[in-house]
Amino acid sequence: MKKISPAIFKDRNALAVMHALLLEFLVFGYLGFLGLFTLETLLPTFVTVRFSLAGLLLFLLILTFLAAILAEKLEKSYVPLQKPWHRLLFVPALLWILGILALSLYKFPLWAIIVLVLASLALLFLFWQLFFARD
């Protein structure tokens, strides 16, 4: 078996391949996480008694960090929502968020629902500003 030389990490082709594979894995990874999170919301403890969702999220965040490092080495910059079809993701994402909130909150008193929803929207807005707002 061929040894992997450290020089491979300086080869732009290798970095580009690693980056592309990592991104592809992360897309499926995050979709999988969202699916398991939704299942856990519908059937509390069904997922967490078998797997650690926190562990999975931590693993995905570490890989995201690695992808960011590779992107920096490749001198890539991300411009979010650049393509028109990116904006179509808004609708399912918003529906999912509202659905999860509704499932989580439906037994709460009305005033608590209002407070929690407003707080969640404020947090989402702050995250949006942090990651996607253009300077």
Add this chain to the structure above:
Amino acid sequence: MPFLSETLSPVWSKRYRSLRVLLFIAMFSTVFFLAQKALFPTIPFTFDFKNPGASKNSFLDPRAPDGSSRGNGRLEAEGILIGNAGISGNFSHASISLVPEDKSSDPETLEFSLRRGYRAAWLPEGAPLDGFPKDTLYRIGDRYYSLRDDTLYRFVSEDAFLTRYRKDQALPQDETFLSRYPLSETLLGFRPGLLVSFADGVFIITSETEMRPIGSADIFLALGYRFEDVYPANAEELGIYERGRIFLLGALHPAGTLFQETDSDTFFLIQDGMRHALKDPGYRDFLIAQQTPIRYSQSRLDESVSCRGESVSLLTRSFGCRLPLLSLQDNAGNDYELHIANGSASIDIASLELDFHTDKSTGNMLFLLSQMKQRFLTRFGI
């Protein structure tokens, strides 16, 4: 290529396509493996004898046959260790792994046996009960009192009184009677063992001062209880109790629980850590009117499966074996009791793990999916 934003050399382009295929194979294999783990779960129960008080110890109450704790893991020659695990579901087999302390000698022989039923049904049998508790009871207006050690104790409500005694057992008195004895501030509540509901929860009255919430509807049913037997209490009635730990599977049914042994058609009441046969038909019928007895067969409860411990790992020093569970599947109750009989060398146990395995079959998969559907419908009140 959707994730590749630059042109690769032909060699690297080919490598990228191959690696992508490998990535998809790895992802699908992982999903398949995790789905198997989810649909055919292995449920572990562990005990760390170096940390006997740790909350993560799910194997319950390691003890000697006389009830003394074996939380330190010490098992003398010819000694027996008993412990419990509570789990509902159909499992094909259980596997046991016992790891001795580093300084401990290896066991010469270890015999593991497992039986299934209700923990309380394995309690020793005490003296039979020949009727209602012998208390002096009074009724003044619409309030009920019990005279104990020359002190009057008031019942928190008429309903609480009626869970312990019949109405005609209280001697009617007038208000002047209250001046004869000191009145305690402690209120008497429901009969221990009673199931009560308040707000969204169902509780077991476990003693004169404590009530414990039941973990879930599934656990409630797995304990052998019926929702028809739950009494709706009010805040005043439950205000006299302290709220204890959540009642989960594996816990011993509390004092006041009524059982019916079907082989001999004998009714037992749990009290003081023992089973007491109910001899008085009047008291028996009074209790049955409040709680459907939990039924079991003593002969089935005494059945067990066993195996001889062997070294189970080449890498670690652990001993165990595999126990088939099919013969225990139809037993009433979801409590499993493990007995470990040691040979002629005393050992110190570092850790113990008892795993329940689900067979990979279509029947088990459909059963789990139907359980998931039922849980989903129950969660949303459909």
